[in-house]
Amino acid sequence: MTPVITVRGLRKAYGALEAVGGIDLDVHQGEIVAVLGPNGAGKTTTVEILEGYRSRSAGEVLVLGVDPAQATRGWRSRIGVVLQACLIEPLLSVEESLRLYSGYYPAPRSVDDTIELVGLTEQRQQRAGKLSGGQQRRLDVALALIGDPELLFLDEPTTGFDPAARRAAWEMIDNLRRLGKTILLTTHYMDEAQALADRVVIVKAGQVVAEGPPDQLGARDQATTRIVFEMVGVPADQPTPAVMARAIPVGDHLELSTHNPVVDLAELCGWAVAAQVELRGLQVSRPSLEDVYLELTGAES
């Protein structure tokens, strides 16, 4: 796999405050990597160093083979940047904005295709100032894409969106995957990282605390499965199955932790059907990414 971003021991200090305290990061071609962390974890500082906006205090950084501190025009034409705040000229239409920016790049994408890709075909002639928040963000992404970059930075692409706009933005980002773009996105939403990223890097207080595919993060794939239920109408003379011996009462329901959920469920359900016992509120769950995230970042909420 070709490395697109390589970061080793990245540090950034503002006076006595260390915003980034030694981050290592690798992003390979075609990957979508999410940097997940609470506000103030150093996500934006890290990304802005990679984009060439900020200097670093220490460490090695290579983006597309170039140190962003020595960015050239050629390098800038190979990256696309969507910054955190919305930054579009409100007085230009969608099409005009894209034509203006397409002039900046040596080999831009077609304006028509890009408008279609981000789903703004109907708003083409509308001034950016009249678009909804979600639509402005799409235009923002379109402007970052117009130069046909190899690498795209998305800094909190859906912060402040309503659920429908977020869903639409996810679909759009998923479309970018099909174009083979490498994407580094930051977010503080667990579900967003899970829905979009091939790999998640969790940062806390300027350090990487966990890294991996969303479903394996924090050894989530090896964690026990929890089966929760409540038994209703158990006849007094009915023997309970062996698996019940491991169930622990929690409040008014029972909880069963297992590494073999299929076997245990089969036994439990088989017995319940035969004995005509109702398993009220039956739930089977694995620790969610949110559980892992909250545990790793130690958020008290």
Added chain:
Amino acid sequence: MSISRLILHQFRYDQKLFWRQPESVFFTVALPLIFLFLFVSIFGNGTIDVGGHSIKGSTYYVPGIVTLAMVSATVLNLAITLTILREKGLLKRVRSTPLPPWIYMAGRIGTAAGVTALLVAVVTLLGRLVYGVSVPTTTLPALILTVLVGTASGCALGFALAAFIPSESAAPAVTNAVILPLYFFSGVFIPTDDIPAAMQTIGDIFPIKHLFEALLTAFDPLTTGAGFEWLDLSIIAAWGLAALAVAVRKFRWTPRAG
């Protein structure tokens, strides 16, 4: 795109943006024309003493309003627009593209210069057609040079001033607080003879008065010779160069807040 086409590309969109912004069109284009009408209507028929001789009020106010229009189109326009663009993150975004920063600035300066040239022409023409103020002939080269030096320095001052304005909401207040009193100290609104000496001295320090006086010489029908006010032009140019040095060191592309 070649560099010259890229400059033209940027300039075209900057022009679009300028004319679509109601505030900039009002304050930069409409307001000087309203002032021209007001001042000439009120004081146009009297006479004003200028350097030992008298000229008609209308002849005095045409270069006055040209000064006002030039300062609006360059210093005020650039200082306010650049601050807003910086604080909204638009400059930061442009910086992430391969567009060379100087071309972006060239587009802005070109727009300011274009609007300046247009306003100088319109005010001069209205002065001639409506108020019978003669258009400079022998002093035309001096007028053109003054407009060029004034525009260049005004643009540099706009960039430098933007670097010191902390936020977009402060931009109109800060620029007007600096500029508005200077119009009064510089004889743009009220003839210098009627202004207290201390205010005149303050006016002498800043470039607006020198711009106005160089323009006044060019518009004054009693001016003998080519009308180049070299001392005034030097002072305006010195301000421009100092502003350029400040702008190069202090101008920033990223928002101050956050």
